[in-house]
Amino acid sequence: MTLDPTDQHLRHVEKDVLIPKVMRKKAWERCSEQAQDFTRCCKDSGLVTVVKCQKENSALKDCLTSYYKDTASYEECRMEYLKEREEFRITVIPSRKRLQKLPTSM
Template structure:
């Protein structure tokens, strides 16, 4: 009989969690954190139309630089991983996906 895992043991992540779900969460959070660059790039694209490839290079470079800084930050990965594990644990306990749980909160709070 195997001993039960102690609290210090790392929870196991499936391949899809490590390589798809956590990076997806990282992208979403990085977009929020780089919202100024996202807005500048979006505005530039809307203002220039078809010439955006040429005219919005500076805004695109700033956006890529901001996002890449978060994608390559191991501490940011660990932060997202911890948040993902918390959401996974809550789902396993309640059976309610995170988005539905948030939607069911009363709006009069």
């Protein structure tokens, strides 16, 4: 059975697991400033983190949630996933292996 590299059909696991995984990664990149603020607050607060960092935690959750609910963001991640899947089906090499640098000397 050969797979068409340009096939746009998504399996259940791709819709519910793999594309949301791409979305989570992008959301954390997009919300990195809020994540850094929350991390900094947690480090400075110690045991009273729950009380002291509510504002930073809310800002981070709001940023992440807005990205997850944005249909344009989902579509962007879906297209990125489909592109990676197409490249994999053509080359049969996972993207992480394709992106690794080859040694310059043997």
